[in-house]
Amino acid sequence: MRIAIVTDAAQTQINGVVNTLRATTAGLRSNGHEVLLLSPDDCQTFACPTYPEIRLAYKPYARVAASLKAFAPDCIHISTEGPMGLAARRFCLRQGIGFTTAYHTRFPEYLSARSMLPKAVTYRWLRWFHGPSKAVMVPTQHVMKELEQRGFRHLVLWGRGVDTERFKPVDEDHACIVRPLYLYVGRIAVEKNIESFLRVDLPGTKWVIGDGPLREELQQRYPEVQFLGAKAHHELTSYYNCADVMVFPSHTDTFGLVMVEAMACGVPVAAYPVPGPVDVVAHGRSGILDHDLTSACLMALSLDRREVRRHALEYSWEAATLQFQHHLHLIQGAKVRLKKILTSQSRPVSGV
Template sequence: MRIAIVSDAWEPQVNGVVNTIKNTRHSLLELGHDVLLVTPDNCRTFACPTYPEIRLAYQPYAKVAASLDGFVPDCIHIATEGPMGLAARRYCLNRGLHFTSAYHTRFPEYLRSRSRIPLALSYCWLRWFHGPSKAVMVATPRMQDALQQRGFTNLSLWGRGVDTTHFAPREREQSCIERPLHLYVGRLAVEKNVDAFLQLDVPGSKWVIGDGPLREALEQRYPAVHFLGAKPNNELAPYYSCADVFVFPSRTDTFGLVLIEAMACGVPVAAYPVEGPIDVVAQGRSGMLDDDLGRACQQALALDRVEVRQCALAYSWEAATRQFLHHLHPVRHAGAPQEHGLPEVVGI
């Protein structure tokens, strides 16, 4: 099957959406499918408001249309709601094509934390964006319930996976590390609530891997914390394995791929009992969830790292990708006439 995936999130960005798309593409190819990724590569870009590290495509409709016209996909999946996603949505609606979409990120909550835009307004826009989608894929049952309560329809579950061969326990570096070592991996942005981790009064040391708009301010505010900068996903496993506990302070993530990556390396998780961690972490087995994050860190240290890894083995990219395939819709119903020569719309 010929599958086109359109996304605003792509390299050099380092985040869960990019990792999900890369691993899904790999699994689709392994299963024998032909995959086209339509990303902002070779597009003019501009800095995302409030997040200049992320570049968004400027008027990408021509590229999106040309890419999809040339590929002639059997299925089109729109991964993100940015300019690339908007262009693909318009392309499909102009031609009467079916598509699926995904809800990866809690943009309404992020926008409210950065710009005070009301949640109701953001969710109204997202309902409009996803309204024509034949299946809106979400990562967890709780996220599905939350969006249903917001008026979303055609919701389907699409889980996530981990490469348990790459993310696996390794020999732990012991020298020059003040233990217990508390590790955070992720963006350094207001929605990630990193302050809640860094201000904890816990023994040992704290490492932070990631970059973002708050990095400079956090480095100045917490000089005792070791900031390592962003690392490619394929370099993270040794850092995970080195840690005694993985701390996940976010209260707004829809899943949190880093949770299962850490667990696959045998590292117990400390997090709040909120969407994302509550769907991924097995309480008392692979991590501890507590409204007192410091207490969660302390209790997580006592967990069996072998059992932590066993909990992560339930997640595989092949299983997640088969879910993805099940929810895809053909661009046309069987027997529908082919359309040619429709005018392209300039702009997004």
């Protein structure tokens, strides 16, 4: 199939949405599909309000429409709800084309944490955005239940995976580290609740990997914490393997890929028992979930790293990609083109 994926997350960004789409695109191509990934990378952009590091596409409709017409996709998936997603949604509705969407990010909680908009207002807008979607893909059962209660329709599960060949236990030189080492990986922003980790009194060392609007302020307030900046995805394996515990203090993530990546390296997770961690971490096996983050961090130290790794092996990008394929909506009229493709190939195309 010819699959178009539209996203507002530029490929230069370092976050879970980019990594998920990168792995999914690779999986789709490996399964024999042709994929067009439309992102703001070639567009004129402007700074995202309150988050200037993130650039959003400025008036991208003409480019999105032209690209989709030229590609003539069999399926269109709109991954995000920003200007690129809005442009693709507008194009599909104008052309009478069915499409699917995804719910990656808890924007209502993010905006509420920044005192910008009440959650009810943002959820109303998101219901409007996803309303025409043939399938709204969500990462966990908890997120699905929450959105159902808020009136969303056509919800389906699209899980996540981990590259267990890249993220695996590796011997590192730990001689200079004061143990135990507690590691945070993610954006340094209010919605990530990172300060809950920074202010807890723990023995040993704390490392923070990532960047964001609060970095400078928190770096000054917590001089004993080592802020190492953002790292490329392929660099994270070394940092995970240095850690004794991966700390994930967020209350607002829909999944939390960094938890699975750390677990794949044998590093147990300490987190709150909230949606995201409760779906990813096996309490007492691959991590500790506790409303007392200090207790979770200390208890996680005693977990068997081999067992942590075994739990991470249950996550597969191959399985997640097949889920994604299954939920795609075949555009009306594309079946004729697809039938011709199928008859000319030696093996069937999956996910129809």
